[in-house]
Amino acid sequence: MARYIFITGGVVSSLGKGLASAALGALLQARGYTVRLRKLDPYLNxxxxxxxxxxxxxxxxxDDGAETDLDLGHYERFTGVSARRTDSISSGxxxxxxxxxERRGDYLGKTIQVIPHVTNEIKDFLAIGDDEVDFQLCEIGGTVGDIEGLxxxxxxxxxxxxxxxGQCILMHLTLLPYLxxxxxxxxxxxxxSVKELQSIGLAPDVLVCRSEHPIPEREREKIALFCNVRKEAVIAAYDLKSIYEAPLAYHREGLDQAVLDAFGISPAPKPNLSRWHDVMDRMNNxxxxxxxxxxxxxxxxxxxxxxxxxxLTHGGMANRVKVRAEWVSSELFERxxxxxxxxxxDAILVPGGFGERGTxxxxxxxxxxxxHKVPYLGICLGMQLAVIEASRxxxxxxxxxxxxxxxxxxNKRFTPVVYHLKEWVQGNRVVERKITDEKGxxxxxxxxxxxxxxxxxxxxVYGATEIEERHRHRYEVDTAFRDKLESCGLCFSGMSPDGRLPEIVEWKDHPWFIGVQxxxxxxxxxxxxxxxxxxxxxxxxESARLV
Known part of the structure; x- marks a missing residue:
């Protein structure tokens, strides 16, 4: 049966709960534990x-096709554990x-209320995969006191x-403003913020305090006294140059040890942080x-x-270079x-998006x-527009x-090289869609x-001839134009297993030009x-060296 760590926030939003959760998950892994991270969002979408x-x-x-909060990306990047549909839930x-x-009659005619019906649904969600890992880390979006989070x-x-x-603890992130x-x-x-938590029946076991300045011992003792936590469980969280410093920074402050102490796990396994030392060595040198x-x-x-x-940062680490990415509005090049x-x-990346604006x-x-033979990576819409450019x-x-x-x-203005996807195979079933369907x-x-x-x-590049990647799009490149484009040098180098859907294109006479769906x-x-x-x-x- 898993132990549960609930991560909440107070005072202001955007304190870094997702990053703290991901870093804690990485630290628990470094001590030999298995983890799964989840996000509970109060919004009604x-x-x-x-x-x-x-x-x-x-x-x-x-991988299983859930559209989720960007914090799940942090969870995956820090722990390497692939997120699942059951790792993200919203009030909606x-x-x-x-x-x-209720419409099916499952409640047998009872009056439906927040307690117990909504709270039971949340608890059922929390219990999914209870026997799969050592620790479940559950982050609650928003801040304590938000009405939708109650x-x-x-x-x-x-x-x-x-x-x-002793199976559940609560970690609370707050802000220590400097005047x-x-x-x-x-x-x-x-x-x-802690008083607000206590008023709804919750008390933090660990306090993570965001601060721009070091926390003096006197203030740390004061927080521990008035918030009813041990002084060792008051953890400082300072601003970092890179998010990938977080596991090592939180370890230095004692976050993982404070969490294990709160669970009464003693002696705690020693952490192996070599992975994160290597990451920081590649970033800093x-x-x-x-x-x-x-x-x-x-x-x-x-x-x-x-x-x-x-x-892009990871790609830089792989090559031991610093990547300086500059964000350029595509609408600029329409004028x-x-x-x-x-x-x-030295290279150009065109990412995904929806709609005609800026295309x-x-x-x-x-x-x-x-x-100009500049390395190019087109992702999703970036691939489709590269095909349209080649066609024109x-x-x-x-x-x-x-x-x-x-x-x-x-109205009809174009010869559609990219068309609305109406049917595709997912597993062992055929999925059908119409252009007038609801968006969600x-x-x-x-x-x-x-x-x-x-x-x-x-x-x-992959060192393989079969890959599996994640998709999010409604439109596909039309294979009706494949022969004409390939005769001009644009190779359809990756296709779906049935050969119907283009997945990758590349220019044969270009040093590095790849578009992926x-x-x-x-x-x-x-x-x-x-x-x-x-x-x-x-x-x-290599492009930079040629200049």
Whole structure:
């Protein structure tokens, strides 16, 4: 039976609960334990799949096709444990499940209430996989006191009391603000946050305090006294240059030891942190630098491309170089010639996205990369636009475009090189979709197999001819144009097992130009960089040396 660690936050949002949870999971692994991390989000969306990237940042996709919060990406990157559909839940999903049961008559005509029906649904979710790992780490989104989070806190209170004593602990993150006028760290917000928790029947066992300045011993003792925790369980969390410092930084502060002490685990196994020392050595001692332009449509918010930013960092680690990624709005190239902006970069990446806005600028970036032999990686939409660029400017399909753009405009303007995916095989069943279907959950989601052409650049990069990668898209490149494009030099080097869906394209006469329909960034880790990103950064290094 697993032990449970519930991670909550107070005072303000964005304190780094997801990062703290991921780092703690990595530290427990370093001591030989198995872990699984989960996220409970209080918002009423069923999942983040239809949320704007500006609203909620990146949507992280699991192998089994769940659209989840970006924190699950942190969990995977730090622990290497593949997230599952059952590792993410929202209030919207909880209420949806309850209402479906009510409509089926599962509650036998009873009045449906938050307690016990909603809280029971949350507890059932928490108990999934109870016998699979040593520790379950469950992060609750938002801050204590948020009205929408109350059912989750109540469910945790019940869950903790129903489990054997000592099987559940609570870790609470708070802020220690520094007042420059008085030169003091103020502990009162932390005290009020803990008091708020206590008022709903929960008490923290470990306090993680975000601070810009060292916490004096006197303040640490004061926090311990007024918040009713041991002084050793008051953990300082300082700002870091890199998120990958977090496991070592939290270990130095004693977080993993405080958690094991709270469970009464003694003597605790000694940690093996060699993996994280190697990661930091590669980060802190680069042997060069490359500049990579990320030309996208959500560049105002870096969290919209969080996994791509991290995967580029991992690619740099694999090559012992620092990757300096610059985020360039693709709409700029709809007004300006891209050459003056892109000629100083060592490589170009065009990421995924939805809708027509900014796509002509991405097409211009793909054209620049093709013509100037600059390493190029196109992901999802970035692959589709590279194919449209090749169709227009090489294969002479002058009005090549996407059915998605015609659908938005309400009329037919293009010869659709990219079409709406209406049917595909998922496991042993056929999935059918219409362009008029509701948006939520109607994409090709999750892990799918691709067969790679032997001798192709991409098969060399992977060192394999069969791969499995995660997808999130509604549109596909039309194989009706394959022969024409391949005769011009654009090789369809990766296909679905049935040969119907293009997964990868590459230019034969280009040093490194690859477009992929899937999202390789979702599987990259600091201690295991994704082959495509390692290869892409290596190509950027070689491009820089040629200049």
């Amino acid at each position: 069923v999942d983040p799949g239809t949320m704007s990237p500006f609203e909620h940042g990146e949507v992280f996709v699991t 999903r909880i209420y949806s499940n309850v209402l479906e049961k 059912p989750f806190f109540e469910a945790i209170r019940q869950f903790t009391h129903e489990r054997p004593r 420059a006028a008085s030169g003091e760290l103020k502990t009162k917000p932390t005290q009020h 680069p042997e060069g630098e490359v500049k990579i332009a990320v030309v996208g449509k959500y560049t105002q918010l870096e969290d919209a491309y969080k996994s791509i930013a991290e995967a 300006e010639d891209p050459a003056p902006f892109l000629e100083d970069f 002509e600028g991405m097409i211009a970036a793909a054209k620049f990369a093709r013509e 400017n090489v294969a002479q399909v002058t009005n090549a475009g996407s059915e998605e753009f015609d659908h938005e405009a309400g 959950g109607t994409m090709r989601l999750g892990a799918y197999t691709a067969h790679l052409q032997p001798g192709s650049l991409v098969s060399d 899937f999202h390789p960034e979702l599987k990259s880790k600091p201690f295991q960089p994704h082959p495509l990103f390692a290869g892409f950064v290596k190509a950027a290094v």
